[in-house]
Amino acid sequence: MNLAAEAMPRFASIEQAIERLNPVDPVYAVFPEKFRTAAARFLDAFPGDTLYAVKANPVPAILKQVWAAGIRHFDTASLGEVELVKGLLPDAICHFMAPVRLPGHAKVAFEKYGVTDYVVDCDAELDKLLAETGQAAKLRIFVRIATSLGGAVLELSSKFGSAPEEASKLLGRVAALGAAPAVTFHVGSQCLSPFSYAQAIEMAGRTARFAKVELQALDIGGGFPGPYLGNDVPPFHWYFDTIKQAMQTLPNPAIPLMCEPGRALSTEGMSLITQVVLRKGPRLYINDGRYGSFDELCQPGFLADFPLRAFTRSAKGKVTPLSGKTTPFRVFGPTCDTVDVLPRPLELPDSIAIGDFIVFDAMGAYSASSRSHFNGYYPDNWVCID
Numbered sequence: 001m002n003l004a005a006e007a008m009p010r011f012a013s014i015e016q017a018i019e020r021l022n023p024v025d026p027v028y029a030v031f032p033e034k035f036r037t038a039a040a041r042f043l044d045a046f047p048g049d050t051l052y053a054v055k056a057n058p059v060p061a062i063l064k065q066v067w068a069a070g071i072r073h074f075d076t077a078s079l080g081e082v083e084l085v086k087g088l089l090p091d092a093i094c095h096f097m098a099p100v101r102l103p104g105h106a107k108v109a110f111e112k113y114g115v116t117d118y119v120v121d122c123d124a125e126l127d128k129l130l131a132e133t134g135q136a137a138k139l140r141i142f143v144r145i146a147t148s149l150g151g152a153v154l155e156l157s158s159k160f161g162s163a164p165e166e167a168s169k170l171l172g173r174v175a176a177l178g179a180a181p182a183v184t185f186h187v188g189s190q191c192l193s194p195f196s197y198a199q200a201i202e203m204a205g206r207t208a209r210f211a212k213v214e215l216q217a218l219d220i221g222g223g224f225p226g227p228y229l230g231n232d233v234p235p236f237h238w239y240f241d242t243i244k245q246a247m248q249t250l251p252n253p254a255i256p257l258m259c260e261p262g263r264a265l266s267t268e269g270m271s272l273i274t275q276v277v278l279r280k281g282p283r284l285y286i287n288d289g290r291y292g293s294f295d296e297l298c299q300p301g302f303l304a305d306f307p308l309r310a311f312t313r314s315a316k317g318k319v320t321p322l323s324g325k326t327t328p329f330r331v332f333g334p335t336c337d338t339v340d341v342l343p344r345p346l347e348l349p350d351s352i353a354i355g356d357f358i359v360f361d362a363m364g365a366y367s368a369s370s371r372s373h374f375n376g377y378y379p380d381n382w383v384c385i386d
Contacts, residue, residue, distance in 0.1 A: 008061060008384040015319040017383050018273060018311060018357055026288040026379035027273040028368060032065055035269040039069035045240045048257030051075040051095055053222050056262025056365045060088055061382055066265060067092065075260040079105040086113050097219065097260060099144050099160045100125060107132035119144050119184055121161050126173060136177040142184040142219055143171045145207055151196040152188025152223055154301055161185065164203050168210030175213045183207055186221035190263065192231060194239045198246035205250045215255055222260040226267030227362055228304035263365040270364035276356045282329055286358060289333010289340040292379045293363060295370035298343050307361040310349050322349040322356060335375035
């Protein structure tokens with residue numbers, strides 16, 4: 001089942017995978033059709049280029065699914081991600097969209113891999129970028145503005161970005177140096193307010209006006225939400241319609257537009273099969289936890305849960321759903337660390353027992369990308385569900 005194999009084992013359903021494998025270790029289940037559906041939402045309706053944010057799930061099998069679904073542009077936030085994508089998908093178009101890069105990394109990305117899109121949010125980073133590439137006229141440089149607007153589960157403006165007044169000075173420098181001046185922002189991860197994008201686009205326009213610069217491109221970042229329990233996710237066309245309307249307020253609304261969804265392209269395409277290894281009354285111990293696939297669930301402010309299902313496997317190997325009365329269970333991971341526990345109880349059938357399986361759906365984003373080898377555990381088994 002390991003990804004070192006040329007191809008993942010294929011099954012018709014989650015139930016069939018459990019029946020055939022009876023897995024003791026966690027298993028990631030990949031759904032190609034769901035990747036195609038997610039990509040089509042953007043390719044059919046977003047008025048610009050869609051970049052897959054590699055950090056959401058950089059596993060080669062997932063990158064191949066994203067490519068097969070029609071995505072050709074990739075938001076790469078490090079040289080390592082650039083090398084990963086170009087090594088696996090040579091024809092992919094990489095954009096180096098991190099505002100801070102390690103010394104020398106922009107030089108390699110530019111000279112070896114032909115990357116010409118970069119982000120800055122301060123003079124020092126712009127100076128470093130120009131020194132390493134030496135060809136400003138070949139670059140499209142995006143100045144990142146901070147957009148602390150609310151509406152997102154996880155904010156992403158306290159670390160990067162500057163106010164429009166300060167960003168305008170940087171944007172003026174970019175234009176004066178001969179690079180294509182552009183603006184980018186990130187409204188925050190799991191953004192549940194389409195209007196946040198309209199507000200941020202207005203801020204981008206204000207930045208350009210302050211700088212007296214005509215923008216050559218606008219990157220509205222990521223933040224498009226995944227369908228988690230406890231989050232009221234608006235329809236995607238609300239986001240796209242709001243963005244289209246907001247673009248009309250810019251002096252040049254037809255400029256190239258980009259977005260960087262990670263969660264919205266990967267969340268629904270992957271589930272996680274776990275097994276109950278111990279039950280102590282209302283406490284369950286499973287074979288994965290916060291040091292494995294559940295790191296994001298344990299982040300402060302991430303008040304959402306993954307859809308889940310429970311199954312039992314008979315002595316003859318037949319897998320059936322568990323049903324009946326449910327009860328809240330405290331769920332612990334397999335490591336020896338006390339903090340290896342899911343942040344909220346899970347509502348599961350009261351009959352659940354050792355050896356039964358819990359399947360977590362909508363696990364495609366920030367699960368495999370955040371796992372560690374802590375305590376000798378590392379989930380890395382994969383199957384494909386047709």
